Amino acid sequence: MKFLCLECNTAMKFKESKTPEGGSLTAIFECPDCFGEIAMHMNPWETQMLKSLDVQLGGKSETAPPMQMVRSFLSDHKEGTLSSSHTPQPTSSTASESEEGGKCPFTSVVADAFQAQESEPADLVWTEEAKDRLNRIPSFVQSMAKAGIEEFAREKGIAKITGEVMDAARGNFGM
Amino acid sequence: MKTYNDLPNDGGSDIAGQVTRQLSRLEERLKSVRHTVAIMSGKGGVGKSSITANLASTLAMRGNSVGVLDADINGPSIAKMIGVRGAKVDYGANGVKPAVSPLGVRVMSMDLFLKDDETPVLWEAQTQKDAFTWRGTMEISALREFLSDTEWGVLDYLLIDLPPGTDRLPNLVDLLPSLGGTVVITIPSGISQLVVKKSLTMAKKLLNTPVIGLVENMTAYVCADCGRAEDMFPSGNTEEMARQFEVPFLGKIPFDPRLSMAADNGNAFVEEYAGTPASRSITKIAQKTESFFNRKI
Numbered sequence: 194m195k196f197l198c199l200e201c202n203t204a205m206k207f208k209e210s211k212t213p214e215g216g217s218l219t220a221i222f223e224c225p226d227c228f229g230e231i232a233m234h235m236n237p238w239e240t241q242m243l244k245s246l247d248v249q250l251g252g253k254s255e256t257a258p259p260m261q262m263v264r265s266f267l268s269d270h271k272e273g274t275l276s277s278s279h280t281p282q283p284t285s286s287t288a289s290e291s292e293e294g295g296k297c298p299f300t301s302v303v304a305d306a307f308q309a310q311e312s313e314p315a316d317l318v319w320t321e322e323a324k325d326r327l328n329r330i331p332s333f334v335q336s337m338a339k340a341g342i343e344e345f346a347r348e349k350g351i352a353k354i355t356g357e358v359m360d361a362a363r364g365n366f367g368m
Numbered sequence: 369m370k371t372y373n374d375l376p377n378d379g380g381s382d383i384a385g386q387v388t389r390q391l392s393r394l395e396e397r398l399k400s401v402r403h404t405v406a407i408m409s410g411k412g413g414v415g416k417s418s419i420t421a422n423l424a425s426t427l428a429m430r431g432n433s434v435g436v437l438d439a440d441i442n443g444p445s446i447a448k449m450i451g452v453r454g455a456k457v458d459y460g461a462n463g464v465k466p467a468v469s470p471l472g473v474r475v476m477s478m479d480l481f482l483k484d485d486e487t488p489v490l491w492e493a494q495t496q497k498d499a500f501t502w503r504g505t506m507e508i509s510a511l512r513e514f515l516s517d518t519e520w521g522v523l524d525y526l527l528i529d530l531p532p533g534t535d536r537l538p539n540l541v542d543l544l545p546s547l548g549g550t551v552v553i554t555i556p557s558g559i560s561q562l563v564v565k566k567s568l569t570m571a572k573k574l575l576n577t578p579v580i581g582l583v584e585n586m587t588a589y590v591c592a593d594c595g596r597a598e599d600m601f602p603s604g605n606t607e608e609m610a611r612q613f614e615v616p617f618l619g620k621i622p623f624d625p626r627l628s629m630a631a632d633n634g635n636a637f638v639e640e641y642a643g644t645p646a647s648r649s650i651t652k653i654a655q656k657t658e659s660f661f662n663r664k665i
Contacts, residue, residue, distance in 0.1 A: 194383075195375040202370055207380040216494025222379055237494040238501045245491075245506035247513075248386045256393075259463045259517040262509045267481060268490035274457040274481045340494065 196231065198224035205231065207251045215344060216240055220250050317343055319354045326359055394516035394543060397463070401435070401523045403548040403661050405580065406540055410567030411560045412532035415585040416553050418631055419621070419650070420529040421449040423551070425636035426654040428471045432524040435466065437514055438477035439540065440531035441507045442489050447479040451634030455480060463519040471636055476518040478510065512543050525657075534566045541575050549580040549660060551618065551653075554609070556584055557601035561609055568613045580660045581618035582610045583653060589623045590645060597622065618656050621649045 196205040205222040208230065212218075216237030223230045235243070243250070247262040258264075319327070330338050345362035346354055378384075398404065407420040420436060428434045438446035447453045447467065452475050455467035466474035478489055491506050493499065520526060530536040541547055550571050554564040564582075571577045584606035588597040600623055610617035624646040630637035638647045 195372055195378050197370055197375060199369065204370070204375040204377070205379055207378075238498060241493050241499075241502040242505060244493075245502045245509055246383075246387070247390070247509050248381070248383050250381050252380055252382050253386050253389075259459060260513045262506075263481065263513050266492045266506070268492050269483050269487045270481050271457075271483050 196222045196233075198227060198229055200224070200229060201226040210250045218243070317346055317354060318352060320356070322356050323354045323359055326356060390512060390516070391543065394512060397516045397518075397520065398526070398544070401520055401526045403524065404526045404528065404544060404546070405548055405657065406528045406530055406537060406550045407553065408530040408537055408550055408567060408571070409532065409553045409560075409564055410534040410570075411554065411563040414553050414555045414560055415621075417445045417449060417529050418627055419551075419553055419583065419585060420527050421446060421631065422627070422636065422638045422650045423654055423657070424450065424473045424525075424527050425469070425471050426638045426651050427525050427657070428473050429639065430654060430658070432658075433472070433522060435474040435476075435520050435523045435526040437518075437526060437528045438475070438479065439511055439528050439536070441478050441510050443531060444477045444479035444482075446529055447475055447477040448634055449631040450475050450636075453479060453634065457481060460519060463517045465519050469636075471639065474520060474523070476514045508539055508543070511540070515543065534563070534570050537567065537570055537577065538575060541577060547577055549578040551580050551657065552582045552615070553585055554582065554604070554606055555586045555601055556599070556604035556606055558603040560601075561604045561606065565609065565613075568609075568615065572613060572615065579613075579615040580657055581616035582606060582613075583618045584620040586623045587620035616656070616660075618653045619649050621646050621653075
């Protein structure tokens, strides 16, 4: 995909990507002549497609650690199989970092965002009852369910996840 | 207004270059592998994985260094059949160390990563809804990583056990254009051969991939008491199919329930039941596979 500044008839350059929000990644491109910017918002499926290709917006200057894609995105794995000192760490990407050979791995940006969703965000509190209920959900869909409930809570401006919130989220999912 | 082809690059991401570098990494890794062999069928349930496991063990028993890649990302079974299930995945700076069977066969499989028997392969995503849009790409990327990021070391043979589906070989050839050859498995049923013919067309005529030969599995049931052989699927004619496609016929493997028992126990049937008709047949197929490559050298 290439971007053209219609005003200057000039190829735009990648500037930065933003951590996915609700599964949607944003990439910002800039015209080198007029410095006009555009934002490309990718829907969750487009974001996921890029993740699955294991490529990085803004370029990739580092050699990827072994099995980076599998280790970043395999949902339910055997303990210890996906961890080593080679796990990717970066959290954001900019064009300047890329040009300087810095870290701007797209995959890691997305992975980080999704991993952040897995851990308890600071703005949301799960009650013990809600945690118990979450733990009773089959393990292979647990992280997905948790992310969905948290997204539902954020959309509704709910800070504490209770059993009632889980029921409401469930109704919202049409389950 | 400038068009797509007028613009020099994609703005700095060089996505095409990244994909090219992924494939170069794979090519570099496989420089120490002499021969890559895909075991395929197109049809499911014909015994591809069982033959892969036993062909690998036979080649190893004949003094070759052998690796097996389980390309069935969603239904991995090779690790159990070869007896490495539960092996610890160990990372080095240069890649992931494969599990090693008692006969020295090096194995990489998604099974080594999964939590337990019930856990399916599921990829992290905001939603699993409409996952068909990206799941296939995720699986190909996983296969690429298994090929390129496993510390295979020096191998005479790397056998790649493909899942069912006539689309699997072209996917593999996209990753591995220098594939050494394919062993095509069928059973002597008309239904199986209907599908396998499509795979042969794909391999030989469309992809121009070397076909080592065609194997007929589950040919007959041999009575353990009297030794009499009874046909199990009398409707197909595998040798005629081999002639039609001008590919070598590698042999027939009779049905033997001990093949399944050995696989369940993670034992090499060809070692545990050496001398049985099925074991002798697999040994001949291994010899013909060696001859195929020796003739080419």
